[in-house]
Amino acid sequence: MAGLDRGRVGDLLGVRVERVVDRGSSHSWTLHQVTLADGREAFVKAAADQAGVFAAETAGLRWLGDGDGDGDGDGSDGDGDGGGAPVAEVLAADDHHLVLPWLPAESPEPAAAERLGRELAALHARGPDSYGAPWTGFIADLPLDNTLSDEPWSRWYADRRLAPFLERAGHHLADSEKQLVERVIEEIDGLAGPPEPPARIHGDLWGGNVLWSGGRGWLIDPAAHGGHRETDLAMLGLFGAPHLERVLAAYDEVSPLADGWRDRIPLHQLHPLLVHLELYGASYRSQVVAAARAAVRG
Structure with missing residues (x-):
């Protein structure tokens, strides 16, 4: 290094x-x-x-x-x-x-969280024409398949995110646990909720990738691509984010979310958890399995 x-x-x-x-x-x-x-x-x-x-x-x-x-x-x-x-x-x-x-870090205030929700909704609304991106993607230093596609998001997510990382990280899972993730992939069309157009998303928006400075939350370290807006919101909740409910409420006021979006959070969290399983090993096994089970239960 x-x-x-x-x-x-x-x-x-x-x-x-x-x-x-x-x-x-x-x-x-x-x-x-x-x-x-x-x-x-x-x-x-x-x-x-x-x-x-x-x-x-x-x-x-x-x-x-x-x-x-x-x-x-x-x-x-x-x-x-x-x-x-x-x-x-x-x-x-x-x-x-x-x-x-250089953005000097500060403690997040409720008003800054609400601003982030509104700005994130506006960002997502400036969506591209397709899922994916016209460059090779990375999350941390692992490659992402950003192949552009007009297919439904559910298939793009299954084929470009879930399946590749199950193959990469599946050796940390028991056979029955791999089969559970494979079930999510097979049934994803029925799990993904109502169709939505591609959104311009950050793609790795866990709480550590929001830098609070100058009265707002700045997005850093993206794995940006045309994806599903619920992915960014699910990522914010994966490891915790300050004033998360204020962020979500402000977002929903600007751009109302589809019914059942909270039930789909585990589906959107499954890919980043597989990434962590690949990066950090079996310590993330239980979270992968829990997310897969929650996703198929809906």
Whole structure:
């Protein structure tokens, strides 16, 4: 795991890096706070070679922040807020670094949670034409199949998310437990609820991927793609998020959710739990099995 190259970061930004404070590591990269010669502060992810991961994160952040759906804009209206979406501007990126503005963390307040709910509803509403995304995806440093498709979300989710990660992580499950997840995949058309158009979703929106700063919740570390809006809401509840019911209530006021959406939370949580089973092993086995059982019970 290589550290930050301050000279390269300075070249990317066109301004000298004056100071670096290491902020730990995550997966295959290190985390840093840097102070620039012009007085700005920035956040940097650095790795020996994470070209695919950093490219996907860059594309995802810009796509979440853009209004045109092509992912080619810079995701910013000049003040770092993604043109109204709660997404920070990508300042620079290459195969070894991803640079974002430094956002000082603060305690989340109820008003900020309600704002996040409204902004998340607006973000989802700017949906793409298809499920998937026009770039290779990653969640942590595991690849995601983002193949674009006009098929129903239920089949896209089963074929591009559940089945691949059951294959990757299934060795941690007993045969009967694998068969339970396979049942979810087989019956998914009847479990997925009423059809919805593709939403522009974060894709990995657990509570740790919301950074509270400046009176709002910022979305970070996305696995962005055209998906189902209930996925982001289910992810917020997976490991807990502050003022979650306020987020959900504000969301529902702007964009009412389909009947039975709470019953479908385990279905949407099943994929990230399979990801954790792959990353961290059998400690997530019971949660995978519980989510699969809850999904088929509806």
